[in-house]
Amino acid sequence: MLHFLKIPFFILLISLSFPVSAEVWETSVETAFQKAKKEGKPIFIDVYADWCGYCKTLKKEIYPKKEVRKEMSKFVLLSLDGDRFPNLKKKYSVTGYPTLLFLDKNGSLTEKIAGMPDHKMVIRTLQSAYLKRDKEVVLLGELEKDPENNLLLLKIGEYYYEARDYKKSADFFYRSFASEDPRTPENRHKALFNLGLSFSELKNWEKTIKTFSLYLDKFPTGRAKAAYYYRGDAHKALGNKKEATEDLKKALELSTDPEEKKEIQDLLNQI
Template structure:
């Protein structure tokens, strides 16, 4: 009888330990569709860990960051999912949509795809928590902005930050028609649309926005970035001579600040190295 009771106690103890361990980790959903459905029903942010099997820092993230107690506790306030672009169509689509360039990349989005936070690379333990908390806070702000059906600059900024060109264009045109976009803010939005197009590898489309900034807003701060990204687009299109001459002419321009010329020279050096 004593032996039997001892066995029952041991089994109960193992069960308790097992349950505690099962909760002492982040619960990862099996796919993004399930994560989105759960996030939408509970109004929670989504944490997407974009990784690959060969990525050593991804393994360090699992080992040192996702095992951190505060990270685990904070993750209870969001829906988590892991995606591998190399063996998952969902992962491949997300990596392409959000322009993922390296691994690991941790995206925090809401159920409609708005980017709340973007972490590129390995972040250890408790240093990861502020990113998580910022995503949670930003979700609340987004909910307030989207609760209004009226177009606004805040809503425009939101859609542009998330790379949603379709919705951003609708709001932009609506606000433009109502003359609700300050003229000094125009270069910022044109640059934003250009970068969205560039991310889609539509360099001609991107340059149409950059050229408009250069032509219509030559005294704006954004004009320097428009020149820079126009040159980058030329390079990514496979050209070297054209962006080289373009940058050389910019560097000779006495109206361009020296700190900006330094950026142009760095890009020119990259071309010359190749």
């Protein structure tokens, strides 16, 4: 009799020693985004630094709470050392740690927490972000009701640009630029500039040059420095050394940021 009583007691000890369902934190951006699309889940990114004490508190004291884990289970979890991902920091304006980013399944930002939150704030934000998990569907639904709204077309273009679907972003940026909607005409210059960025990401250098040339012609007082930079980079990719040099030198003259100037000079040195 005693022999049989030992078995369930031993099993009970094992079950108490390990969590029933520990969170799986991805450490690869590509893997996390693929998983999100496959499972149709939004993404929760914990951006930390090894030296950050609050980051450790989050992982040891906040995330393990039952009510927090319940909301986190609805997300693909991604943990990234921010110092190793400068592009991510720049894209989402991460200026300190911890920073918590909440994205929909296509990688578009829906919520953000900068600094150390308590568990209630984490829960509230997770719930809010989960409600916005179908941001694409919501935006397209609004567009059906108002198809010429150039502000909405611009927002959808920005959505697809964030999601790295540059073909779709180019389509919506062009539609926003071409729209005759009189309500927000100031969006036309944003749409045209972003159209150039989309073509640059697609490595369609000819269209990149044409778009930024049109931008500089129509909006000479706009973002000229960046327009010259991207057009110069496109000329460089096509082997147009003279045009690339001229554009990049203009971008260099207009720049006041030391890091930016160094980046432009590096491109010039490669020609």
